[in-house]
Amino acid sequence: MLEFTIAFGAGLISFLSPCVLPLIPGYISYITGNSINELIEKKNVNLIPIILFSFGFSIVFIIFGAASTFLGQVLLQNSQEIRIIAGLLIIVLSLQIIGIINLNFLNYEKRIQTKTNTNFYSPIIIGMAFAFGWTPCIGPILGSILALAATEESINKGVFLLIFYSLGLAIPFVLSGYLIQKFLIFSKNFKKNISLVSKIGGIILLITGILILTNQLQALGYYLLNIFPFLQKFG
Secondary structure, rough: OHHHHHHHHHHHHOOOOOOHHHHHHHHHHHHOOHHHHHHHHOOOOOOOOHHHHHHHHHHHHHHHOOOOOHHHHHHHHHHHHHHHHHHHHHHHHHHHHOOHHHHHHHOOEEEEOOOOOOOOHHHHHHHHHHHHEEEEOOHHHHHHHHHHOOOOHHHHHHHHHHHHHHHHHHHHHHHHHHHHHHHHHHHHHHHHHHHHHHHHHHHHHHHHHHHHHHOOOOHHHHHHHHHHHHHHOOO
């Protein structure tokens, strides 16, 4: 349950990242085929394309998670080394998020241009395309969750990790479309806090990386289950 909570939080931090949050109104406008002014004037925004778009980028991230876990299973005989590498990787990526180090290749963002189409499958395909475009930008956060997935014992758990990550990104995305007027106000006021949220998220991932490196993440999970036994129902 602890890993799933971390994954969901990482998805939320990805949504609040500087290369996603400011562009959300543009994404929603593009997906729905309405201008920002039209979205503001409408009482009810069509959420179906937004949900399908979210489903599209979730597919890509979940496939990434399954692939990471599968690779980790293939290398299971070296599980000790994989755990250490995963821990170190998360630590490095978290330091990038916090701003302690600056690796230029992790700051790269790819923008994908696609033609608007109104059919049912178009938002899904566009969502998948945008997932690949976002990946370089949210790489440190996503990479940390994929490294965590690589340490899991089953592909199912790795998939669920990325499902929770995708939910953390998709739920506020859909809510932004539903509450577009309030979101525009929130986005404008929140911009000054983006850096702080990124740093807090980086610190959480840094702690996670240290716990994985020292093989204490599961121990912490068991400790939390002893304190909050009801969490076992969600495991």
